[in-house]
Amino acid sequence: MKRIARLGSGFIGRFYADSLHGQRSKDKIVSIYARKEENAKKFAADYGCEHWTTDMEEAIARPDVDIVCISLPNYVHEAAVMLCCKHKKAVMTTKPLGRNGEEALRMLRAVEEAGIFNGYLEDLVYTPKFIKAYESVKNGALGRILWAKSRETHPGPHSDWFWNIELAGGGCILDLGCHCVEIGRIFIGKDIKPIEVMCWADTQVKPIEAEDHAIGLIKYENGAIGQFEVSWTFRGGLDLRDEVMGTEGTIWMNNFLRTGLEMFTTGKGADYVAEKAESNTGWLFPVGDEINDLGYNHMFTDMFNSLEKGVEPRETFYDGYVVNAVLDAAYKSAKSKLWEPVKLEVWRGQEGLTKPSTLVDYDADNYLIKEEMTHYGAKKVILKNKKTGAISEKILE
Secondary structure, three states: OOEEEEEOOOHHHHHHHHHHHHOOOOOEEEEEEOOOHHHHHHHHHHHOOOEEEOOHHHHHHOOOOOEEEEOOOHHHHHHHHHHHHHOOOEEEEEOOOOOOHHHHHHHHHHHHHHOOOEEEEOHHHOOHHHHHHHHHHHOOOOOOEEEEEEEEEOOOOOOHHHHOHHHHOOOHHHHHHHHHHHHHHHHHOOOOOEEEEEEEEEOOOOOOOOOOEEEEEEEEOOOOEEEEEEEOOOOOOOEEEEEEEEOOEEEEEEOOOOOOOOEEEOOOOOOOOOOOOOOOOEEEOOOOOHHHHOOHHHHHHHHHHHHHHOOOOOOOHHHHHHHHHHHHHHHHHHHHOOOEEOOOOOOOOOOOOOOOOOOOEOOOOEEEEEEEEOOOOOEEEEEEEOOOOOEEEEEEO
């Protein structure tokens, strides 16, 4: 059993609490911190929490707390993490780790110097579909990964601070792109260095200073490409889709907007349907088990099992730092309209990789471009001559 101090009683905090109490059925929230007294009291009552407070350090410092779970606004993450370091408390925090790479690096260095367990709560790399897809990629079903694309779009976040560029640190790139970047990193390989980013971003709809729509490309040292599409202007609900393509195959995933469960209702008796659903009438697409389908259950199981075994979880503050560094380059590119380098003061992966050769031997004289079966039953190969470079085709018997 792990005893948890929860920091934050809002939208994501309640998702977390449902999973924390439900997945392993033995972990317990023993302290809740919220900035408003009424919110702390309500959360404590709803989740049977014996202690509530509006003093963050009081919640963290309690002797009965084994681990601190942070789901606070972005601008409070660093202060909360530093208090965990001060009191030598294991910590896990929601995404993004920081508002920028510098903030994330300070937190990474602090937890490592304090010698405390640190987990990065990136739920979308723990969804059942992602876990299954990654196992196939890891086992080589797709061959060498060439391209990983991730999309997250919806009508916008729930709380006021998200819309304030100073408090949040950015707009939809930081809020949603952090998911997409980490999804791509894992498919391509966490030890493969992201080297530069090209990004378009704009404020198309919302009366805010931050961007509400963006598209970016991330170039990796081995020649692979990551792509993200993010928006706070998408109408129709929460759209989570991933694609990964390799030399031997492709995976497509639709995590949320089309779930395999469809329902029509006039709205009579209808209430909550799914996160960021815009309507409760007409044709709807409910989610069978929202907490599980969004990855929270697998995520917290990994965190607590790793803590008990004394090993790192799959996602640590280091991963959060790399993601922040990539997003810093995206913001810079959106302004410069140029490819911008990813600046990583700390890199723990491979170095000096080059793009693999595209040349595949067919025979002594030719490289293979493509092999196919035609609709009329003939097997055909497209070849490139090794000496002359001439392209030819050959029908096989």
